[in-house]
Amino acid sequence: MDFHPDALFKTLSDPTRRAIFERLARDGELTVHALTGPSGVSQPAVSKHLGMLTRAGLVRNRREGRETHYSATPQGLAPLIDWVKLYGAFWHDRLDRLESLLSRMDR
Amino acid sequence: MTDTTQATRSVIIERDLPHPPEKIWRALTQDHLIEEWLMKNDFKPVAGHSFNLRADWGAVDCQVMAVEPNKTLSYTWSAYGLESVVTWTLTPTSTGTHLRMEQSGFRADQQQAYQGAQGGWPRFVAALEQVLARIE
Numbered sequence: 001m002d003f004h005p006d007a008l009f010k011t012l013s014d015p016t017r018r019a020i021f022e023r024l025a026r027d028g029e030l031t032v033h034a035l036t037g038p039s040g041v042s043q044p045a046v047s048k049h050l051g052m053l054t055r056a057g058l059v060r061n062r063r064e065g066r067e068t069h070y071s072a073t074p075q076g077l078a079p080l081i082d083w084v085k086l087y088g089a090f091w092h093d094r095l096d097r098l099e100s101l102l103s104r105m106d107r
Numbered sequence: 108m109t110d111t112t113q114a115t116r117s118v119i120i121e122r123d124l125p126h127p128p129e130k131i132w133r134a135l136t137q138d139h140l141i142e143e144w145l146m147k148n149d150f151k152p153v154a155g156h157s158f159n160l161r162a163d164w165g166a167v168d169c170q171v172m173a174v175e176p177n178k179t180l181s182y183t184w185s186a187y188g189l190e191s192v193v194t195w196t197l198t199p200t201s202t203g204t205h206l207r208m209e210q211s212g213f214r215a216d217q218q219q220a221y222q223g224a225q226g227g228w229p230r231f232v233a234a235l236e237q238v239l240a241r242i243e
Contacts, residue, residue, distance in 0.1 A: 084118055095208065
């Protein structure tokens, strides 16, 4: 389980791949067929995206009969997440809004 | 990484605001005002009160820890496996108020603790990253 952030960023830089990942994270385990339906992307393209997501550690798969079932492994995002940095930005933004609100309040 | 699992880090933001503590206290403790700058909520300034902060990307579970009107307010902040505490401190100054926000309890091992891994938190991270992008 030794992944490089660069590969993760590259994998997530594609909006179709992000959509597939979000769908799996939201809906649980799905087959390529189920994923292809609403995406407007061909089945071979979806399979290719799933391959990249799998190599990046964001998706795992399980074979059952002739079907492969895919599910999200969001913990693969761990190398990207720096809570301190993210919350630092979050609070700066919210305190800007607080200041704006205070300037609109009477007293 | 060595010996960092027990280490905690904090986010600390301090601002000098040209408003009296009483006014800032209202913005920090009245639910309809909190909603304007932070998130939708059912906050009450009562120690022990449990409340949620809600956004389109999910919810934060909180409980009020300490309330000292116009001076300090602290509550727990639990979201997506992160267990932390947010503490607000208001100090009067000659020009208004020195406001300090500290969110503490970021442990290195919580980077892996994604309890809420059911789709909401990637959007939460995306929302935070949008904020980050606007600032940097």
